Amino acid sequence: MTKKLTGKDIEEAVNFLKNGELVAFPTETVYGLGADAENDEAVKKVFTAKGRPMDNPLIVHVSDFEMMEGYVEDLPQSARILAEKFWPGPLTMVLKVKPERLPKSVTAGLPTAAFRMPNTELSLELIQKFGHGVVAPSANTSGFPSPTKSEHVLHDLNGVIAAVLDGGESEIGIESTVVDLTVHGVATILRPGAITSDMLKGLVGHVGVDAHLTDEKETPKAPGMKYTHYSPNARVIIVQPSIDAFRQAVVSEKGNRIGLLADADILDALKGEVEASYCLSEFHNVKYASKRFYDGLRNLDEAKVEVIFVEEYQEIGLGVGLMNRMKKSSGNHFFKA
Ligand code: TXA
Ligand code: MG
Numbered sequence: 515m516t517k518k519l520t521g522k523d524i525e526e527a528v529n530f531l532k533n534g535e536l537v538a539f540p541t542e543t544v545y546g547l548g549a550d551a552e553n554d555e556a557v558k559k560v561f562t563a564k565g566r567p568m569d570n571p572l573i574v575h576v577s578d579f580e581m582m583e584g585y586v587e588d589l590p591q592s593a594r595i596l597a598e599k600f601w602p603g604p605l606t607m608v609l610k611v612k613p614e615r616l617p618k619s620v621t622a623g624l625p626t627a628a629f630r631m632p633n634t635e636l637s638l639e640l641i642q643k644f645g646h647g648v649v650a651p652s653a654n655t656s657g658f659p660s661p662t663k664s665e666h667v668l669h670d671l672n673g674v675i676a677a678v679l680d681g682g683e684s685e686i687g688i689e690s691t692v693v694d695l696t697v698h699g700v701a702t703i704l705r706p707g708a709i710t711s712d713m714l715k716g717l718v719g720h721v722g723v724d725a726h727l728t729d730e731k732e733t734p735k736a737p738g739m740k741y742t743h744y745s746p747n748a749r750v751i752i753v754q755p756s757i758d759a760f761r762q763a764v765v766s767e768k769g770n771r772i773g774l775l776a777d778a779d780i781l782d783a784l785k786g787e788v789e790a791s792y793c794l795s796e797f798h799n800v801k802y803a804s805k806r807f808y809d810g811l812r813n814l815d816e817a818k819v820e821v822i823f824v825e826e827y828q829e830i831g832l833g834v835g836l837m838n839r840m841k842k843s844s845g846n847h848f849f850k851a
Contacts, residue, residue: 521681544808545652546575569622575648585627587611602638606690608692655670666808701714701719701721702724704725707835748815749821755798755827760825763849773791775807776793793806800832801832
């Protein structure tokens with residue numbers, strides 16, 4: 515059995531980490547699966563628990579900038595500027611690490627590592643009391659939608675990890691922006707998130723993006739990007755945000771158990787014709803939709819639907835991150851009206 519803990523049990527959570535056990539904890543993006551970043555055995559447990567490929571490196575979570583400095587070599591000025599502006603928050607920075615400071619299991623043998631200071635009281639208190647870096651991938655079974663509630667964590671990992679710290683629902687709902695700062699004067703976004711390229715522009719030299727959907731033959735920069743991700747059991751198909759397009763989509767899958775993940779007006783029009791529905795957002799609000807996306811996928815999976823039609827968002831601002839997750843969860847499958 516996995517222990518369900520709350521803020522008052524933080525010492526117990528810290529002790530689990532010290533003993534090399536796994537503790538899931540709430541962050542503002544998604545729940546993380548925490549382990550002692552300096553303990554190779556503990557880190558390896560993370561890969562086993564998630565069923566995660568060993569060549570996909572982890573993010574080291576810190577409770578302040580100085581904690582990160584202890585691991586990093588040739589710290590660029592850009593890291594300082596971005597941390598000043600966005601930490602604690604949904605920005606992960608890839609930097610060159612000092613040799614031997616972190617086990618190879620953390621970095622997948624790369625000369626770099628990813629760092630983030632999360633923005634919930636519980637996560638910061640946990641890391642601070644623990645005293646050094648905590649690795650934390652999303653606390654889900656590898657390949658499935660990331661967890662935004664402690665219930666999601668237990669659904670995937672109950673009995674497999676020591677404890678989960680409950681902190682309610684994650685505010686942002688999609689994972690942090692990952693930015694590579696290892697090339698001087700350049701910030702390359704490897705995974706889009708709530709910190710958008712527009713927010714980075716003007717702060718650090720050139721801002722580039724290298725977060726396309728890679729296929730298996732390429733060696734992607736963020737190794738995690740090459741795997742099927744965020745996928746429920748049902749097939750996911752992206753549909754244009756209109757009642758008409760959704761109606762055609764529903765007709766095209768007649769005979770199958772259909773789930774809808776869309777705006778209230780679309781659900782109102784078509785609810786009666788499908789098996790299950792989940793309101794992504796009331797008024798096509800991208801913030802709301804991002805927060806609810808993974809919960810919606812998991813919810814519709816529980817309803818045992820075979821296909822999920824999800825509403826498309828515009829690829830601007832936070833919509834870039836949301837659409838990145840949507841494309842991955844669907845295998846880039848769009849409904850052609
Ligand atoms: O919001 C988040 O970032 C969440 C919460 C828990 O903090 N964590 C998370 O971790 O999403 P994970 O392991 O699911 O994703 C880490 C991503 C992967 O795409 C991985 O390949 C990339 O960061 N990454 C890690 N280390 C890297 C490195 N040295 N170079 C390039 N990419 C790296
Ligand atoms: Mg993940």
